[in-house]
Amino acid sequence: MNGRREARSPWILHFDTGSCNGCDIEIWALLTPKYDVERFGMMNKGNPKHADILLVTGPVTKKCASRLKNLYEQMPDPKLVVACGDCASTGAPFVGCYNTCGGVDSVIPVDVYVPGCACRPEVLIDGVVMAVDKWREITGASSEGARS
Amino acid sequence: MIKERDEMSRTTIIPFGPQHPAFLEPLNLSLKLSEETVIGAEINYGYNHRGLEKALTSDFRRSIYMCERVCGICSFFHSTAYCQSLESLFQVQVPERARYIRTIMMESQRLTSHLLALGHTAEAIGFESLFMQLFRERESIMRMVNDISGNRVHYSMNAIGGVRRDISAQQRSDIVSRMDGLEVRFEELAKIFEKDPTIRARTVGKGVLTPEIARSYGVVGPVARASGIAQDLRETYCQGLSFRPVVREEGDAYARSMVRVEEILRSIDLIRQTASELPGGALNIPFRGRPTGETFTRLEAPRGELLYYVRAKGTTDLERIKIKTPAFVNVAALSAMVPGCEMADIPVITVSVDPCICCTER
Ligand code: SF4
Numbered sequence: 001m002n003g004r005r006e007a008r009s010p011w012i013l014h015f016d017t018g019s020c021n022g023c024d025i026e027i028w029a030l031l032t033p034k035y036d037v038e039r040f041g042m043m044n045k046g047n048p049k050h051a052d053i054l055l056v057t058g059p060v061t062k063k064c065a066s067r068l069k070n071l072y073e074q075m076p077d078p079k080l081v082v083a084c085g086d087c088a089s090t091g092a093p094f095v096g097c098y099n100t101c102g103g104v105d106s107v108i109p110v111d112v113y114v115p116g117c118a119c120r121p122e123v124l125i126d127g128v129v130m131a132v133d134k135w136r137e138i139t140g141a142s143s144e145g146a147r148s
Numbered sequence: 149m150i151k152e153r154d155e156m157s158r159t160t161i162i163p164f165g166p167q168h169p170a171f172l173e174p175l176n177l178s179l180k181l182s183e184e185t186v187i188g189a190e191i192n193y194g195y196n197h198r199g200l201e202k203a204l205t206s207d208f209r210r211s212i213y214m215c216e217r218v219c220g221i222c223s224f225f226h227s228t229a230y231c232q233s234l235e236s237l238f239q240v241q242v243p244e245r246a247r248y249i250r251t252i253m254m255e256s257q258r259l260t261s262h263l264l265a266l267g268h269t270a271e272a273i274g275f276e277s278l279f280m281q282l283f284r285e286r287e288s289i290m291r292m293v294n295d296i297s298g299n300r301v302h303y304s305m306n307a308i309g310g311v312r313r314d315i316s317a318q319q320r321s322d323i324v325s326r327m328d329g330l331e332v333r334f335e336e337l338a339k340i341f342e343k344d345p346t347i348r349a350r351t352v353g354k355g356v357l358t359p360e361i362a363r364s365y366g367v368v369g370p371v372a373r374a375s376g377i378a379q380d381l382r383e384t385y386c387q388g389l390s391f392r393p394v395v396r397e398e399g400d401a402y403a404r405s406m407v408r409v410e411e412i413l414r415s416i417d418l419i420r421q422t423a424s425e426l427p428g429g430a431l432n433i434p435f436r437g438r439p440t441g442e443t444f445t446r447l448e449a450p451r452g453e454l455l456y457y458v459r460a461k462g463t464t465d466l467e468r469i470k471i472k473t474p475a476f477v478n479v480a481a482l483s484a485m486v487p488g489c490e491m492a493d494i495p496v497i498t499v500s501v502d503p504c505i506c507c508t509e510r
Contacts, residue, residue: 016173018196021506022220022301024173025264029290032283046168063194064174093217097199118220118301 009041010135012128013051013075017068018100019058022118023085027055030128035121040129048074053131056110059087059100065107072108078138080131083110084124086117093117159187164494173505175479177498181491189486191479196509205466208234208439209308216302218471219507221264224250224257225449226471227306232447233458234308237439245429246310251389251422252323253296253303255415259289259330261450262408262415265502266341269405272495273350281337285330292326295319310432315423323423327416334416338409351402355485355497358399365481368474369452370411371501374403381448382418389421401500408502438462451475451502473507 016024030037031044045051048071060068072081083104086092091102104110111134114127164177174195180188200218204211215230216223228250235242242250267282290300296319297303305311315323341347357367362375372379373395380393394410396403439460447454452474459468478501485497 016196018174018198019506020217020220020223021173021504022217022223025220026301028264029283029287032287033280034284034287058196059198061196061198063197067174067195087217093214094198094200094203097203099197099199117217118299120300 010052011045012053014055017058017064018061023057029121054081056104057084059091059094080111082112082131084114085119089113175505186486189483196505200510204469220301221261222449223302224253229445229447229456231306231308233443233445233456236443238435240309240433243430244427248422248426249311255419258415258450262412268499272499320423327420331416341409354401354493356400361484366477367481370407371478374407375399404500475504475508479503
């Protein structure tokens with residue numbers, strides 16, 4: 001675990017808490033040749049216990065709220081949360097729906113909000129890079145060595 | 149001795165999801181295993197239920213925006229089905245040009261959806277380079293629809309009575325040339341899907357759904373067509389264009405992928421036909437007043453038949469909207485596909501039905 005942290009490559013976990021899938025497919029687009037976020041030194045992994053940055057999509061349905069909290073608690077410190085899309089940031093199109101909590105920050109703390117419905121891959125890259133910079137700040141790694 | 153063996157092969161229950169690397173969305177399967185073999189599965193729904201059927205009834209004009217948010221993968225199908233429902237309540241006839249533009253957008257979205265499903269299958273198999281290549285093609289369609297509509301995911305092109313944006317002559321020739329390029333490149337990828345020994349080893353004979361069981365579960369779309377049920381609503385929708393549904397007999401994960409592979413080629417053909425024959429005329433017909441009455445609309449979405457039921461009583465808000473999405477029946481059929489398979493085949497089989505949980509649970 002420490003070795004990876006010294007190498008300054010945060011691992012990413014993605015969780016869908018009731019989104020319309022619009023932002024999720026844009027997250028997938030990030031992993032593919034046109035956008036390829038791995039060049040910023042991050043990797044998408046499915047395991048919360050290895051993850052440093054949590055990407056959340058969706059307005060957080062009532063059934064997902066406890067699962068989201070659980071995943072967040074399983075992640076080791078320091079950890080960052082990125083709310084991807086309008087509905088994760090504010091609950092926007094689903095405000096007033098009877099089964100949503102209204103945004104990720106009503107359940108767990110959020111560090112970066114990415115706007116858009118659906119958020120565009122370019123904006124997503126901005127948001128994720130911002131999170132990576134913050135994470136490097138916290139862990140004391142300089143962004144210089146990131147691409148080595 | 150026998151007793152000992154019995155004890156060794158006790159059944160275990162393994163939860164799969166709601167957060168799992170193989171799933172894009174929160175779906176939970178409780179798998180019952182005897183050693184490595186799956187003997188039963190229980191599907192738990194409800195992680196993605198937002199209450200959209202209720203929200204859609206608030207204002208019939210705003211609902212065009214909202215119903216795209218039912219599902220980001222087939223958003224245009226939802227808004228088309230919704231607009232068609234209201235058009236039949238208002239008794240307006242959509243202009244021919246709008247119908248053609250809708251067809252172009254729907255088929256483009258089917259391409260992105262099928263390429264996503266195939267890419268997802270390749271990823272579940274562990275065939276990373278194929279996944280990347282399929283997504284590269286998908287990205288070119290995403291850029292094409294972005295050029296036409298200004299959006300990548302929710303096109304916002306539909307209006308009650310027609311469409312809101314036109315396709316220019318320049319865009320038409322762009323569409324045709326993009327389709328020509330895609331066809332050539334995709335045919336190469338199709339060969340990999342058809343012949344590659346790794347893909348065949350992981351999908352042939354896995355998750356078989358016989359026609360009888362398929363009928364009893366009422367499956368639709370590529371899942372039904374891979375089990376020998378020739379049912380495709382585009383036969384009636386695409387009047388005047390040459391179209392034939394793709395049908396296969398095997399009913400396994402391989403057949404479901406191959407149906408999607410061939411449907412991509414048919415969709416490319418349909419887009420080319422529509423773009424080159426696009427008739428002139430108005431884009432939309434205005435409507436007056438508020439809707440009354442009730443209506444059913446059916447449409448062939450990427451995953452199968454999408455059904456909208458709308459009831460209105462002459463006010464701005466609607467009385468009831470009921471959406472039956474294709475993934476709802478297809479996901480349920482998983483419990484008939486998995487018994488007898490290995491634990492390691494679960495991701496491939498699940499992905500082969502192309503589950504869409506946001507549609508299913510709304
Ligand atoms: S922000 Fe919009 S596109 Fe993204 S998941 Fe939410 S509703 Fe869908």
